[in-house]
Amino acid sequence: MQPTLNDVAREAGVSSITVSRYFNSPDSVREATRLKVEAAIEKVGYVRNLIAGSLASATSRVIPVIVPSLSNVVFIDVIKGLQDEFEAHGYQMLLGKTDYDLARETQLIRTFLGWSAAGLVVTGLRHDAATRQILEHWNQPIVEIMELGEGLDLNVGMDHVAAGRTMTEHLLARGYRDIHFAGAELDRDYRAAMRYTGHREALAAAGIEEAPLLDLPVRQQMTSGAQALERIRDQHLECDAIHFANDDMACGAILAASRLGIRIPDDIAIAGFNGLPIGEHVTPQLTTIISPREQIGRVAARKLLARIQGEPVGELSHDLGFTLRVGGST
């Protein structure tokens, strides 16, 4: 079958452990030996058996990443950031998706830990009891990403309540008073619900007690943004601004507005969240909050790798902040 370390060792006239050292601590083999080993590897066409190595050393260079969905750009960007860093450091990413199901998350984690993973990246701070129990007994580094708070180990993200608050404060400062919040499936997307909480806080601070909410049960985001705009225009003539849970919906609304002859921001102002490229290309440009998606991935990966390599990681919880980008839509 496949050649093994022993085949290489025989070919090179050394012992198998020397070949192993060639791979794992190259500095500890002499130049002359290194060359013999390299020639032997080339000759027999050796490919390392990472499985055997991982079993013997009880560690692997695999890092599972668990996200709720792959349909949401947000997670894609985070994955990109993670992937870049992991790949650059010779770690491999094992990708799992929960579909927002905490039981599925437990199951995935259980399977992944069976790979003697070097660490774990998991989305969010909310887990069920079983997950929590497994992870508390697991003594490898863990990063929980996206939001901030008391976590299992490391934590990298941003403050969604503050983001919602910031946007609504901006809308209030612009003079809008009857502001609706529109999202889709907020029960699943609880980080969007956190932004709604911030939205409510800002309104309350301005003496406005009502915080009308439209929560659509639709997946396709741009379409649901268009729907939300129409719905609110029909049923709430007094509404002067819509604070959308994300840019997809907000851009869907802006594009629908131009079809429907609704003037933005004169008839109604539109705000989003995420800072996707499309927001800069619609007319008027979308006012949004730029979330540090890819950076969350990068920083999470770096902190995890630092922890794995026994280096200092700094603060356990890392707030990457956000930026308000004001466009013509508000």
Place this chain on the structure above:
Amino acid sequence: MQPTLNDVAREAGVSSITVSRYFNSPDSVREATRLKVEAAIEKVGYVRNLIAGSLASATSRVIPVIVPSLSNVVFIDVIKGLQDEFEAHGYQMLLGKTDYDLARETQLIRTFLGWSAAGLVVTGLRHDAATRQILEHWNQPIVEIMELGEGLDLNVGMDHVAAGRTMTEHLLARGYRDIHFAGAELDRDYRAAMRYTGHREALAAAGIEEAPLLDLPVRQQMTSGAQALERIRDQHLECDAIHFANDDMACGAILAASRLGIRIPDDIAIAGFNGLPIGEHVTPQLTTIISPREQIGRVAARKLLARIQGEPVGELSHDLGFTLRVGGST
């Protein structure tokens, strides 16, 4: 440390191989034994060590997926399709990214095969000699995705030359005669270059020998679409249609047109490729070719799993076709 099969076996009063059988061929253990084993697993908090199992059996339920980029929605959709199918069948996806570098591809494949992977998904039919050599000697199933042709093993995709031809035939049928093709980084994105080939073929068939090409070196796709539109309008007043390499660029152009007061399709027609949701939300709606991205992932996964499980896979090469969607932009 972690409890092992032996710990479970001792607790259940059976031998370790019986516990192994409980996991790997549950039908071969008696009901009463099964219950004892389940109780023991629960009691000691056993988590399977997949690494040890894979070493002993020389197979693993890991499937590496190699794509050139994670910045392109196309690959994200394909990954989604793959992930869904793999996860549903208990296989785990190991994600690698080449950045369009064939040498990097070789390196990734070498590493991944070290995981005793059950199969492999790789993007495209173009590989360097080293990759080809490794894969030809590897006797596990492989699927090459996205385009069609003579492959290493299985192959799932669509005909990009035909797609380019189809779109240009449509444009010609609509009466456009001075059609420019605009893409970005076509040297890397050689599938887009294949569509340009189809475009040229269609023009030639209509007796048009010139096929003006604008190949921008820009990454951000919507922006480069806007740039391309401006560039072509300024330098080629006679141009009456732009065939874009993808929907991002095409939509960037449509959105820019509305800012610049360019009427579409009266001043210039715009066509795209991919069938992204945004194309249906811009005004006018984008004429595009819907590529079966997620389906490529699904079918590729199913064929690979069938092959792994020794079931018939049908045709080695599977053409998933494409659909022309005519919008108001042409």
Place this chain on the structure above:
DNA sequence: TCCACGAATGTTAGCGCTATCATGTTAGCG
């Protein structure tokens, strides 16, 4: 020249599981 010491290499055992073959156990039949 010899010794001492650090660097380089080797020997041994075992990581936790499954393949293989061997053994025990049950049910069915004459």
Place this chain on the structure above:
DNA sequence: CGCTAACATGATAGCGCTAACATTCGTGGA
């Protein structure tokens, strides 16, 4: 009631590698 076949379980060895310790080698100073 004994025999057999089918089923269920067990004993053993080994997957390919690395950790831990043991040994050898090379070099510089007395």
